[in-house]
Amino acid sequence: MDSAELRKIGKSAKSASRGLATLSGTTRDKAIQNIADRLVSSKSEIVVANARDIEAGRDKGLSESVLDRLLLNDERIETMARDAVSVVSLPDPVGETIEMNTMPNGLEVSRRRVPLGVIGVIYESRPNVTVDISALCLKSGNAVILRGGSEAFYSNTVLADIIRGAIVDAGISKDAVQIIGSTDRKFVSEMLKMDEFIDLMIPRGGANLVARVAREASMPSITGGVGVCHTYIDESASLDMAVDIVFNAKVQRPSVCNALDTMLVHVSAAPDYLPKIATEFAQAGVEMRCDTRSMSILGHREDVKITPAAEEDWDTEHLSLTAGVKVVDSLDAALDHILDHGTGHSEAIVTEDNSSATRFLNEVDSSAVMVNASTRFNDGGQFGLGAEVAISTNKMHARGPMGLKELTSYKWIVLGDGHIRE
The missing domain is CATH 3.40.605.10 (Aldehyde Dehydrogenase; Chain A, domain 1)
Structure with missing residues (x-):
């Protein structure tokens, strides 16, 4: 040619x-x-x-x-x-x-x-x-x-x-x-x-x-189209629902652009939630790259790979069984993190609080923003478009x-x- x-x-x-x-x-x-x-x-x-x-x-x-x-x-x-x-x-x-x-x-x-x-x-x-x-x-x-x-x-x-x-x-x-x-x-x-x-x-x-x-x-x-995708676990979240959503977003098909890259966990939910999701991640072979507070909560575990997060991890589209983990003090802190590190692709909140859900939907500037659903749904077929040619940010x-x-x-x-x- x-x-x-x-x-x-x-x-x-x-x-x-x-x-x-x-x-x-x-x-x-x-x-x-x-x-x-x-x-x-x-x-x-x-x-x-x-x-x-x-x-x-x-x-x-x-x-x-x-x-x-x-x-x-x-x-x-x-x-x-x-x-x-x-x-x-x-x-x-x-x-x-x-x-x-x-x-x-x-x-x-x-x-x-x-x-x-x-x-x-x-x-x-x-x-x-x-x-x-x-x-x-x-x-x-x-x-x-x-x-x-x-x-x-x-x-x-x-x-x-x-x-x-x-x-x-x-x-x-x-x-x-x-x-x-x-x-x-x-x-x-x-x-x-x-x-x-x-x-x-x-x-x-x-x-x-x-x-x-x-x-x-x-x-x-x-x-x-490059996706650094987040899921925020709010203080009011159903923890079992949050485990299912985050596990699906990370594990169901980790090599695609709408897979989860970083989960942000409210400080009041973290002590109960993080051990639960770590147990599920262990079964799938997910590496957790954790900030200082999440590492302190999880402690030493033999069943799951836990490593300290580097600053560049928050800006990385992993496309693999790797997830960033960060504990945040508030919804505002989660929104700030997404603003600083997101790529405008797919973001989700898990919450039972309507006001938190509304703020998240209104303030996150991404191509798809979700409440109590996996980021994996940002897909043409799932949105009723048939096959998609691309996901545009x-x-x-x-x-x-x-x-x-x-x-x-x-x-x-x-x-x-x-x-x-x-």
């Missing part, structure tokens, strides 16, 4: 996007259903390709958390297929009239939802992103150019081949979904300058990737899980009857 071929991909994607935007919702839904069916029927082929990536990853010394993000098995493939089907069932956003008004002079003015055009996505490790984003882009009438990480090269390649074959069978150009068939990083830099072809760039990965896109992209980009255009409507823009429609402006 060379630079000329990359530009050819951009040009053909732009051309495909024009045709895709005018296709019926039925045709686009058929393509997505075909993808879901092909995923299920191609499980063995996908697992074989994924095994090559896993083996190569182990040889390179990739961490277990990265390997978990990379892994595809029968269950995860079936989940990808179900997520694609859920997109089919969502309302078609293309052509939706957002609002309509008749002006005093009789002009009918409305806004109509339209696709963005071509979406570029650069992502790391998680090959399910290939399917999730393709389904959302097709449903919203957008073409997509995908550039996955080198660690998932074989998985992404076979998934892209399956997707392209499935959409052709529905009457959609295979150029509506394209993947960069090279692991050479120079093509990332070139892709970030292709604003004549790509209308929006979305990075899915760690802080370094997000920062690079923010720095280099010549087109609009979604440059949030930006405040412009889109915030939180980006589903179908976040992949559209609008145009003004003006209907007159010989109107001229005086």
Whole structure:
């Protein structure tokens, strides 16, 4: 692959996007259903390709958390297929009239939802992103150019081949979904300058990737998404509920962006709560990085790894079975900590006090703020959006899980009857 071929991909994607935007919702839904069916029927082929990536990853010394993000098995493939089907069932956003008004002079003015055009996505490790984003882009009438990480090269390649074959069978150009068939990083830099072809760039990965896109992209980009996520255990919290919520937020899938990184515990709840959660964490192999007061409460324990927290731990997205633990004197102190160390992603409070819950909801400035629920719920599927293209911590255009409507823009429609402006 060379630079000329990359530009050819951009040009053909732009051309495909024009045709895709005018296709019926039925045709686009058929393509997505075909993808879901092909995923299920191609499980063995996908697992074989994924095994090559896993083996190569182990040889390179990739961490277990990265390997978990990379892994595809029968269950995860079936989940990808179900997520694609859920997109089919969502309302078609293309052509939706957002609002309509008749002006005093009789002009009918409305806004109509339209696709963005071509979406570029650069992502790391998680090959399910290939399917999730393709389904959302097709449903919203957008073409997509995908550039996955080198660690998932074989998985992404076979998934892209399956997707392209499935959409052709529905009457959609295979150029509506394209993947960069090279692991050479120079093509990332070139892709970030292709604003004549790509209308929006979305990075899915760690802080370094997000920062690079923010720095280099010549087109609009979604440059949030790094999650340093907190759960605050209020003095009025049900401790059993707090144990369940924090354990789920940390352990259910620790390698994703909405997993818990730091729990903040009110000083009056800490003596009873911390030993309870430590016992649960011990069974899952969670390392607790504790401030001085939480270490004093927990004391020496053989069943769980407890280490002193360093200052940088409060700013770290762990993506692993590691949790920061800090005792705070008040809700105000918890809010201050989140303001200083949060990334605007996902924050939760566990409380039985309505006033504390209300203050937390009103004062925490994040894409999703939760009361008595795990931060793991900040997810497009869980919010009824179907599969998500990203979780944005930006405040412009889109915030939180980006589903179908976040992949559209609008145009003004003006209907007159010989109107001229005086």
